[in-house]
Amino acid sequence: MGLDFSIVPKYLDIILLGVAWTIGITVAAALLSFVGGIIFAVTALYAPWIIRQPFRLIEWVFMGTPLLLQLFLIYFGLVQIGIDLPAFVAGIIGLGLHFAVYNSELIQTAILAVDKGQMEAARTLGLSRGQALRKVVIPQAVRDVIPPIGNNMIALLKDSALVSVIGVSELTLSAQRVIGKTYRPFEFYILAAAFYYVINLCMEWVQRKIERRISISR
Secondary structure (H helix, E strand, C coil): CCCCHHHHHHHHHHHHHHHHHHHHHHHHHHHHHHHHHHHHHHHHHHCCHHHHHHHHHHHHHHHHCCHHHHHHHHHHHHHHHCCCCCHHHHHHHHHHHHHHHHHHHHHHHHHHHCCHHHHHHHHHCCCCHHHHHHHHHHHHHHHHCHHHHHHHHHHHHHHHHHHHHHCCCCHHHHHHHHHHHHCCHHHHHHHHHHHHHHHHHHHHHHHHHHHHHHHHHC
């Protein structure tokens, strides 16, 4: 059986729908991981001990266990305690929290690297500790970690294929379903890989634009 890419257009609508789901889950999970990373970082550095410890436990769980297991736990496990999440939402939460933990480590390092005089100057001007963090320290820290966080977001895109195992019809699962109908794995896996690569290039382009804008604003 030779290669036959002429069959691709007939099923392109299914693949494009998978692309849309992949982009949607990647963007939503990326936003959650970014905001969650900031929250985790600030909590780890400044919250009281009794609040900090549960967040440390969450970090330990998400850094020390496989992402696939985390997705299973969120989607299948939470049902046992009465929390029945749609697969798409479970995928976003799983991916978002998993990468939020790694973003948190980056942001914590960046916050500690900000000159302590910045906080002292903000407090001298009458800002509270929370206001100083929100308006002075965190913005500087976030600017410094955009490149590594951008790399995490590209890794998130690739790991989004794992949500196929809980039934989200993203790009990989869409390709598998088409292959089940056509018995043409090479053609459609190559097509899926090409779409992942294009999305990857778009994300890298956006990251470079953000980095350039930040460098100009400094």
